[in-house]
Each structure stands twice: as structure tokens, then as C-alpha cells.
Amino acid sequence: MTQQVQSTKEQIREFVREAAQRKGVTDVTDTLSLVQSGVIDSLGIFRLVSFLEENCKVRIADEEIVGENFETIDDIERFVTTKLSK
Amino acid sequence: MAYILQQLLSESAKRYPGKTAVAARGKSFTYQELEERSNQLAHLLQRHGVKKGDRVGIYFPKAVESLACMFGIMKAGGVYVPLDPQAPSERISYIIGNCAIKALITTGDRLHALSAEAKNSVEFSILLGPGENGNVPHTMPWASLLEYPADSSPQIQATTTDLAYILYTSGSTGRPKGVMLSHQNALTFVDWCAETFQVTSDDNLSNHAPLHFDLSVFDVYNTIEAGATLYLVTEDLTLFPASLANFIRDRQITIWYSVPSALVLLLLHANLKAENLKRLRIILFAGEVFAMKYLRQLADLVPHVDLYNLYGPTETNVCTFHKVDRERLGNMKHLPVGQACANTEVFAVDADDEIIEAGSSREGELYVRGPAVTPGYWGDVEKTQGAVVPNRFQPNFEEKMYRTGDIVTLSVDGDYYFVGRRDSMVKSRGYRIELGEIEAALMSHPGVREAAALAIPDDEIGARLKAVVAPHDFGALTAADLQQHCATRIPKYMIPELIELQESLPKTSTGKIDRVQLAQAPQPVAQ
Structure with a gap:
């Protein structure tokens, strides 16, 4: 794993943990379903997208904001890494 | 004419036995299957002691089984209580105690998370989920209902004024309150919708609202009444506008009903295209104010779709409506909540306790009377007396009306406009x-x-x-x-x-x- 990937994941983790805290959820693992646990609501998704666009330097289209890319921290990381490698 | 809600299903099951009634998460029930499952559940509940008027909780993420539960509980003579599957278990435990829920249809982990007191007060639970085998005391797996008769429901003597369901909403004193709704309350609204929106067996309806939310009453019962098909929007879809837009296109939804914020999300983030919404013919929205700039965008995007603003608190379901007039929309500052639905009367009472006349500039609190009005809040006489009050404008016989707490004005053309709340x-x-x-x-x-x-x-x-x-x-x-x-x-x-x-x-x-x-x-x- 490269340094770049590590830091991307750390950034995602930090963002999601902060969002989770505002919803009173403390136990956030990389495989927790952010949707089922209520950590991310409809506005949270778009805040996360803006965050990723700014901090990870990716462009995310509306069509890409779907469950399979945003279900868990692992999914988000995989999605961002794939985009960065293209 | 149906006078209890379950008759809507039995009638449609006779007319459209093989047609899909409800679909979600890759599963579906035909009308016959829904009729049979709900008959079986009713027998199971009755066999385990559920009697007329007993409360039964529905506590799991929405699925095709949710509808079997709603109808099955009513067929047993019970009152169903949809519980928010995402609410903290402490709040659900309170509700279970508040309306003395006798039986619960839920999942193992949710049952486990309830307070000891709530668990003890529930007599038995039916558990959904693949691993459920009934090993936990006082529980049985969902599949056990298949042992019960499917071809008819138990005999109960029900009337239209019996309670059908209880919907819990936020309470100002720190605890949720249970709004009691009778079969008549629901049918008053369902009958008006059937007539106004001409729902037919060709329609595909969506259910966006959670089932503990009164918007779902239209989705569920008007689908079943018409022999149409209901597609449940599961929680994961509601978060992702692009997925939701595909859902509307792929399921060929013809009637959509949701809160405006869900439509705004679709407008802003789903890249909606009219050609993907060809079959859509009606959009209903309710529950909050629709910002005019977004409503205009929506009206322009789907010129072929009729748009309706529905208004009404849970206590009356919907009591007024306004059909959006595209020609007037450009000049409108606010969208009216409109005029009373059939079989309902609304009026606004000003600070001098006088009914406001059309075109007067005064503001008043909106009152509702008629068969749509709730009998009150479960187990709370004080709150009930504060909200469901004697009609002092009509001295001839005893009659109740509901104080909405909403402050409105009344325009010259008879449309009510929402101004604000009298409380917090x-x-x-x-x-x-x-x-x-x-x-x-x-x-x-x-x-x-x-x-x-x-x-x-x-x-x-x-x-x-x-x-x-x-x-x-x-x-x-x-x-x-x-x-x-x-x-x-x-x-x-x-x-x-x-x-x-x-x-x-x-x-x-x-x-x-x-x-x-x-x-x-x-x-x-x-x-």
C-alpha cells in the first residue's frame, strides 16, 4: 500500500467519524454500513462528496453517488482509489 | 363499499389474485399471497391470545412482509403500531410500554436491544430473518404462520370506528405521543384520494415515506384499493438520488408521494430527465413547505405531470389540497395549502374566536372537523382534550374538531395559506x-x-x-x-x-x- 492510499483512507475515516459523532455514533469501523447505521443522512452524503472532491482531488458525478460506492469506509476508499488510478 | 381497511385487500385479491401487490428488496407478494399471508398471521395472532383492540407492533425495516403484518393484525381485530426501525431502542421501549403492545413482529437483534421492562411486557414476538428458529423463549419464526389456515381470516365483528393503527409523533413534553386512527379516519382519506387521483390497476405507486409516517397511508391503501402495484423505497435508496431516479424509471412509477425535501434531492443531484419519467402522471407532496424556486424547477422538468400539495397533520391525515397551476406558479410568492378535501371541513379561528372570512387579511388557527379527525392520543386524556375539542361553533349536537396549531390566512379565492405555528x-x-x-x-x-x-x-x-x-x-x-x-x-x-x-x-x-x-x-x- 502506498503512502497516498493510507492518507486517503485516514482522511475518509476522520470525516466519517466526525459525521458519526454528530449522530451520536462512536463505534465506526471500516466495514460498518453507514446507511443502515444512520451515520450518514442525505445531506451527509453530499458533504462527504464535497469533502472528497476537495481533499482527494477527484471529480464525482451524480451517477456515481450510489450505495455500492458509499456503503462503508472501505467502499469509499476503494471508489476514490480507483478514480485516482485512472 | 369498504368500511374497514382489510376489505380493500380482500376485494382486490378476488379481482386480481395473480397481480403483484407489493415489491421490495427483490421479493414480491401477489394479491393472493398477501391475502393468504395476512389471513395466516391473523389466525396465528388470535391463537396466541391477540384479541380485538390489542396493539401489535411492527418493528423491522420495511419489506413486503410489512404489508402482510398491517393487514394480518387488523384481520385479527388488532391495532397495528408501526415502529421506527432506526429509532433508539429506549424510545421504542417507551412506546411499547405506553400503548401496552402485546405482540411484536421484529428481528432478533432489535428484540434483544429493548429494555428488560419492554421485553417482559410483550407477551410474544414473531421474528423475521433467515436465522430465526424460535429458540428464544416467547418467540416464533415468521415461517410458523404457514401452519395456519390461508383461505379465510378469523371471524371478528369490526366497525368503522374501531382503531386501525397508532402513529407515534414527537411530543412537546419530551415523550412521543400516539395518534390513534380508526378505519373510518383512514378510509375518509383513501376514498377521497381514489376519486381525486383516479388510481387504477395500471398504476405503479412508490412508497417513499417510512411506514410510521402518515404519508404511507395513501401509498399502501390506495394501491391495494385500486389493485395497483406498490414499490417500497428502502432506506438505502432514499440516500442516493441517482439510484432513486433509476428506481422511478425502472419500476415505471406512475404516482409518487413524498416530502418536498426528497424531491429537491432528486432535482439537485439525480440529473433527472423527463424521458425517464414518461409514465409518471402524478406527484404528491406533503409534510413541509416546498421552496418555490425548486417547485418551479420541478414543474418545468415534468410538464406532463400533475402536481399536488397535500396538507394535514397526522391527526387528520390530509385535510386540504392544492393542485399546482403552472400558469400561476411564476407569479406566486407562496403555494397555498388549498381547500378542504371531500368529507372534511376546515376553518380558521382568529384571536377574537371568530371564523375568518375569505379575503380578510386576518390570521387564524386552522381547525378541522369530519370523519378524518383522530379520536385522540393513546392514554393521554389531557393532550387529547387540548387538541380534539368540542365544536363551539355548532351548538345543536355534540361534535369534536381538531385544533391543528397551524396559523393560516384565507385568500379571496378560498385558498388557505400556511403562515406558521402557534407552538414550537x-x-x-x-x-x-x-x-x-x-x-x-x-x-x-x-x-x-x-x-x-x-x-x-x-x-x-x-x-x-x-x-x-x-x-x-x-x-x-x-x-x-x-x-x-x-x-x-x-x-x-x-x-x-x-x-x-x-x-x-x-x-x-x-x-x-x-x-x-x-x-x-x-x-x-x-x-
């Missing part, structure tokens, strides 16, 4: 939220001395929630501590996204918390 109830994403319930949750933290919850108006979701808290020991408490504490007591949509800690809260001359001053403080941009 707010709407966020269509959810009805009593600021008092948030404050009670904050105050229940031992480190909190004073707390005030505020709603910051927002075009996309109606309102954002903020709280200002004065702790006993300034510096010993963080916003995150309080948000975590709130999460154990109130649903996530009620947790303030911003909590400001102050040494003390501003007071009015009478010593009350000065909410006006708090609301006027500059609001930081939400992150």
Missing part, C-alpha cells in the same frame, strides 16, 4: 419535531443546566436543528458528548447538528429562556 413544533425533512422533545433529551444529561433547541430555516430540508446548552460545569462537557447522549433517546433526525455551549442562556424579563434572542444570533454555516 418544526418540520425537518418532513419529520414533525417538537423542540421540547429535543430539550428534554438534552436536559436528561446530568451535566446540563439549561438547554434550548432552535430550528434554522433551510430551503432544502425545511429546517436545520441547533441547540444552545449551558452546562453545570463549563468546560466539562462537549457537543459530541451531548450528541451521543441524545442518540440514546431521540431519533437521529432530531439530534441537533450544531450544539453551542455557553455559560448561561439569555433570559426575557420574566426569566424565561429568550428564544427570540437566541434565534437572532448569527448562525454559522453548517459543515
Whole structure:
């Protein structure tokens, strides 16, 4: 794993943990379903997208904001890494 | 003509046995299957002691089985109580105790998370989920209902004024309150919808609202009444506008009903195209104010679709409606909530206790009378008497009317316009939220001395929630501590996204918390 990937994941983790805290959820693992646990609501998704666009330097289209890319921290990381490698 | 809700299903099951009634998560029930499953569930419930008027809770993420539960419970003579599957178990435990739920249809983990008191008070539970084998005491797997007769429901003598379901909404004193709805209450609305929107067996309806939300009453019962097909929008879809847009296209939805904020999300983030919405013929929205700029965008995007604003608190379901007139929309500042639905009367009463006349510039509180009005709140005579009051404008016989708490005006053309609330109830994403319930949750933290919850108006979701808290020991408490504490007591949509800690809260001359001053403080941009 490269340094770049590590830091991307750390950034995602930090963002999601902060969002989770505002919803009173403390136990956030990389495989927790952010949707089922209520950590991310409809506005949270778009805040996360803006965050990723700014901090990870990716462009995310509306069509890409779907469950399979945003279900868990692992999914988000995989999605961002794939985009960065293209 | 149906006088109890389950007759709608039995009639459609005779006419359209093989047609799909409901679909979700890759599963579906035909009308015959839904009729049979609900008959079996009714027999099972009755065999295990559920009697007329007993409350049965439905507590799992929405699925095709949800509808079998609703009809099965009513066929057993019971009253169903849809419980928010995402609410904290502490809140659900309270509701179970509040209306003395006798039986619960749920999942193993949800049952396990309930308070010991709630678990003990429920006589038995039916568990959904693949691994459920009934090994836990007083539980049985969902599949056990297949042992019961499917071809007819148990004999019960029901009337249209019997309770059908109880919907819990936010309560100002810190605990949710149960709005009781009779078969007649629901059918008054369902009959009006059937007539107004001409729902037919060719229609495909969506169900976006959670089942504990009164918008779902239209989705479920008007689908079943018409022999149409209902597609449930599961929680994961509601978060992803692009997926939701594909859902509308792929399921060929013809009638959509949701809160405006869901439509705004679709408009802003789904890249909606009219050619993907060809079969859509009606969009209904309710639950909060639709920002005009977004409504105009929607009206332009789908010129072939009729748009209706429906208005009404859970206590009356829908009581007024307004069909959007595209030619007038450009010049309108506000969208009216409109005029009364059939079999319902509404009027506004001003500060002098006089009924407002059309075109007068006065404001008044909206009252509703007729068969749509709730009998009251479960187990709460005081709250019921405060809201469902004798009709003092009609002295000839005893009759009740509902005080909505909504302040309105009445235009020359007879349309009502929503102005605001007389109390501190707010709407966020269509959810009805009593600021008092948030404050009670904050105050229940031992480190909190004073707390005030505020709603910051927002075009996309109606309102954002903020709280200002004065702790006993300034510096010993963080916003995150309080948000975590709130999460154990109130649903996530009620947790303030911003909590400001102050040494003390501003007071009015009478010593009350000065909410006006708090609301006027500059609001930081939400992150």
C-alpha cells in the first residue's frame, strides 16, 4: 500500500467519524454500513462528496453517488482509489 | 363499499389474485399471497391470545412482509403500531410500554436491544430473518404462520370506528405521543384520494415515506384499493438520488408521494430527465413547505405531470389540497395549502374566536372537523382534550374538531395559506419535531443546566436543528458528548447538528429562556 492510499483512507475515516459523532455514533469501523447505521443522512452524503472532491482531488458525478460506492469506509476508499488510478 | 381497511385487500385479491401487490428488496407478494399471508398471521395472532383492540407492533425495516403484518393484525381485530426501525431502542421501549403492545413482529437483534421492562411486557414476538428458529423463549419464526389456515381470516365483528393503527409523533413534553386512527379516519382519506387521483390497476405507486409516517397511508391503501402495484423505497435508496431516479424509471412509477425535501434531492443531484419519467402522471407532496424556486424547477422538468400539495397533520391525515397551476406558479410568492378535501371541513379561528372570512387579511388557527379527525392520543386524556375539542361553533349536537396549531390566512379565492405555528413544533425533512422533545433529551444529561433547541430555516430540508446548552460545569462537557447522549433517546433526525455551549442562556424579563434572542444570533454555516 502506498503512502497516498493510507492518507486517503485516514482522511475518509476522520470525516466519517466526525459525521458519526454528530449522530451520536462512536463505534465506526471500516466495514460498518453507514446507511443502515444512520451515520450518514442525505445531506451527509453530499458533504462527504464535497469533502472528497476537495481533499482527494477527484471529480464525482451524480451517477456515481450510489450505495455500492458509499456503503462503508472501505467502499469509499476503494471508489476514490480507483478514480485516482485512472 | 369498504368500511374497514382489510376489505380493500380482500376485494382486490378476488379481482386480481395473480397481480403483484407489493415489491421490495427483490421479493414480491401477489394479491393472493398477501391475502393468504395476512389471513395466516391473523389466525396465528388470535391463537396466541391477540384479541380485538390489542396493539401489535411492527418493528423491522420495511419489506413486503410489512404489508402482510398491517393487514394480518387488523384481520385479527388488532391495532397495528408501526415502529421506527432506526429509532433508539429506549424510545421504542417507551412506546411499547405506553400503548401496552402485546405482540411484536421484529428481528432478533432489535428484540434483544429493548429494555428488560419492554421485553417482559410483550407477551410474544414473531421474528423475521433467515436465522430465526424460535429458540428464544416467547418467540416464533415468521415461517410458523404457514401452519395456519390461508383461505379465510378469523371471524371478528369490526366497525368503522374501531382503531386501525397508532402513529407515534414527537411530543412537546419530551415523550412521543400516539395518534390513534380508526378505519373510518383512514378510509375518509383513501376514498377521497381514489376519486381525486383516479388510481387504477395500471398504476405503479412508490412508497417513499417510512411506514410510521402518515404519508404511507395513501401509498399502501390506495394501491391495494385500486389493485395497483406498490414499490417500497428502502432506506438505502432514499440516500442516493441517482439510484432513486433509476428506481422511478425502472419500476415505471406512475404516482409518487413524498416530502418536498426528497424531491429537491432528486432535482439537485439525480440529473433527472423527463424521458425517464414518461409514465409518471402524478406527484404528491406533503409534510413541509416546498421552496418555490425548486417547485418551479420541478414543474418545468415534468410538464406532463400533475402536481399536488397535500396538507394535514397526522391527526387528520390530509385535510386540504392544492393542485399546482403552472400558469400561476411564476407569479406566486407562496403555494397555498388549498381547500378542504371531500368529507372534511376546515376553518380558521382568529384571536377574537371568530371564523375568518375569505379575503380578510386576518390570521387564524386552522381547525378541522369530519370523519378524518383522530379520536385522540393513546392514554393521554389531557393532550387529547387540548387538541380534539368540542365544536363551539355548532351548538345543536355534540361534535369534536381538531385544533391543528397551524396559523393560516384565507385568500379571496378560498385558498388557505400556511403562515406558521402557534407552538414550537418544526418540520425537518418532513419529520414533525417538537423542540421540547429535543430539550428534554438534552436536559436528561446530568451535566446540563439549561438547554434550548432552535430550528434554522433551510430551503432544502425545511429546517436545520441547533441547540444552545449551558452546562453545570463549563468546560466539562462537549457537543459530541451531548450528541451521543441524545442518540440514546431521540431519533437521529432530531439530534441537533450544531450544539453551542455557553455559560448561561439569555433570559426575557420574566426569566424565561429568550428564544427570540437566541434565534437572532448569527448562525454559522453548517459543515
